[in-house]
Amino acid sequence: MLRQTTQTVQVSFPQIYLACHTRHSRKRSTEHGLSSRDSAILAHLDRWTPIAPARLATHLGIAPSTLSEALKRLAALGFVSTPAQAGRARRRESVVLTETGAAAISDTSVLETPRLEAALSSASQRDLKAISIGISTLANACRLLSEHAKSSRGTPR
Numbered sequence: 480m481l482r483q484t485t486q487t488v489q490v491s492f493p494q495i496y497l498a499c500h501t502r503h504s505r506k507r508s509t510e511h512g513l514s515s516r517d518s519a520i521l522a523h524l525d526r527w528t529p530i531a532p533a534r535l536a537t538h539l540g541i542a543p544s545t546l547s548e549a550l551k552r553l554a555a556l557g558f559v560s561t562p563a564q565a566g567r568a569r570r571r572e573s574v575v576l577t578e579t580g581a582a583a584i585s586d587t588s589v590l591e592t593p594r595l596e597a598a599l600s601s602a603s604q605r606d607l608k609a610i611s612i613g614i615s616t617l618a619n620a621c622r623l624l625s626e627h628a629k630s631s632r633g634t635p636r
Contacts, residue, residue, distance in 0.1 A: 488617065498598060501591035512556065516541075518587050520549055521558060521580050529562050529573030550574060558583055 513521070523535055536546040553559045558580035561572040576584070585592050599607060 495598075496590070499590040499594040501589070501594065513583060513587055516549060517553060517558075518584070520546070520553065521576060521584050522588070524559060524574060524576035524580065526576050526578070526581055529575050531573050535574075553580070 519539065520535070523538065524530060532546050532550060533543055536543045539546070550559060554561075554574075556579075557577055559574045560577050561574055599610070602610065
């Protein structure tokens with residue numbers, strides 16, 4: 480079953496990406512005012528699970544000070560917040576994606592929302608739930624694998 484599921488994901492993911500991927504330029508002059516770096520940062524955040532900026536900076540391969548400045552800007556725009564003190568994003572405080580940030584990601588995702596919704600619209604409610612659970616479970620397993628691999632090498636990410 481593991482091999483079959485692996486092959487299904489390997490075949491399915493590129494098909495999803497090809498069908499729903501859109502090429503768009505992300506400039507500060509866009510509706511959300513996001514640069515490519517801003518979008519990359521937001522894409523690595525979650526609405527409910529905070530992440531430490533130091534870990535995010537390491538993962539993204541950018542200096543903590545660079546990330547700190549970007550998080551200050553994103554917090555000022557309302558895209559990120561800290562669970563303890565909303566609106567303040569510093570290197571040592573964990574950050575989460577806000578509802579506004581989630582909307583911006585939806586609008587700037589590499590998987591174009593209208594295309595993805597068109598593809599999903601033919602699925603039944605039962606299938607939509609199964610897709611949501613399945614993709615979330617896979618993403619969570621990948622996140623845990625990545626965290627484990629980084630911690631076993633002594634590099635927190």
